[in-house]
Amino acid sequence: MPELPEVETIARQLRGLVVGRTVSGFRADWHKLTDPEPVALVAARLGGRRIDAVRRRGKLVVFDLDGDEALVVSLRMTGKLLFREAGAPDGDRxxxxTIDFADGSALAFSDTRKFGRMILVDRTEIAPERGPERRLAKAPLHASLGMEPLSRGFTVRWLASFLARRARAAVKPLLLDGRGIAGIGNIYAIEALWRARIHPLRAAGSLRADETIRLQEALRWVLRKGIRFGGSSLSDYVDARGERGRMQREFEVYGRAGEPCSRCGGEIRRTVVGGRGTFHCPRCQRAPRRRS
DNA sequence: GGCGATGTTTCCCC
DNA sequence: AGGGGAAACATCGC
Incomplete structure (x- = not known):
């Protein structure tokens, strides 16, 4: 999926397109789309609701409805939200x-791999932007999302304390766990670690103060740049207007195995960390002594 | 056709 | 706790 910058791009676009519109109907032909609720129940509760706001939380798109509920959309790997005006063609195959609006416009949820979900929740269930007060045992993602990395709360001090709490975890998989810091995905984790000159396998607790400062800066820099470029579009990924982002041309290491590092000339390597394809420059991101 | 890869999350095992 | 592997799916490229 779409990571934080892509979801932010989509939420911003949708804000201008659907806020104020009233839902007249909801239909879905993939029963797991609203799992664990039946589609018919979600349709019944959604009908007649007005969309008051559209926002992003982590990698989730949140539609705040009039009343106490919100529609939470998880795009996962290939989910797209495609807006169309009345009479415009349906979207892709x-x-x-599809959410139909009273004025004839509609919002379609397209998802090649069927991992995405649309669920209706009470607004109070969505974790606040600093994360839930205490760690929830077995809660759905929207309730357990951690710190928003672009919020004011994401300071060097907060990050240092977070890394200390999770000292034994490898830093890259830790960045990918949205219950700690929300919204960072594989690509932006890879790019931020390159910028901060930190090897993906370093233990979180082993980062020195200067490295922690660099990581905090790098995460924010990379995410903000992603937003400024309209997110990235790999393969056929598009935003809510059906357009491609431009961030994919800015990647320094993602997808660049074998190419020289733009900073030091070292040869970029592809490895697998925590089951995910990972790219780094072995020359300016020094490997830790050894990990088990 | 087979194999491996894909931007996410969850679950099970050790 | 945290790492490994697989699964939820479908498509694409070699």
Whole structure:
């Protein structure tokens, strides 16, 4: 999926397109789309609701409705939200569900791999931007999301304390766990670690103060740049207007195995960390002594 | 056709 | 706790 910058791009676009519109109907032909609720129940609760706001939390798109509920959309790997005006064509052949508005416009949810979900929740269930007060045992993602990395709370001090709490974890998989810091995905984790000159396998607790400062800066810099470029579009990924982002041309290491590092000339390597394809420059991101 | 890869999350095992 | 592996799916490239 779409990581934080892509979801932010989509939420901003949708804000201008659907806020104020009233839902007249919801249909879906993939029963797991609203899992664990049946589609018919979600449709019934959604009908007649007005969309008051559209925002992003982590990698989730949140539609705040009039009343106490919110529609939470998880795009996962290939989910797209495609807006269309009244009378415009349907979208692509992977549309799994559609929200119809009273004025004839609609919002389609297209998802090739069917991992995405649309669920209706009470607004109070969504974790606040600093994360839930205490760690929830077995809660759905929207309730357990951690710190927003672009919020004021994401300071060097907060990050240092977070890394200390999770001292034994490898830093890259830790960045990918949204319950700690929300919204960072594989690509932006890779790019931020390169910028901060930190090897993906370093233990979180082993980062020195200067490295922690660099990591905090790098995460924010990379995410903000992603937003400024309209997110990245790999393969056929598009935003809510059906357009491609431009961030993919800015990647320094992602997808660049074998190419020289733009900073030091070292040869960029592809490895697998925590089951995910990972790219780094072995020359300016020094490997830790050894990990088990 | 087979194999491996894909931007996410969750679950099970050790 | 945290790492490994697989699964939820479908498509694409070699």
């Amino acid at each position: 992977f549309v799994r569900g």
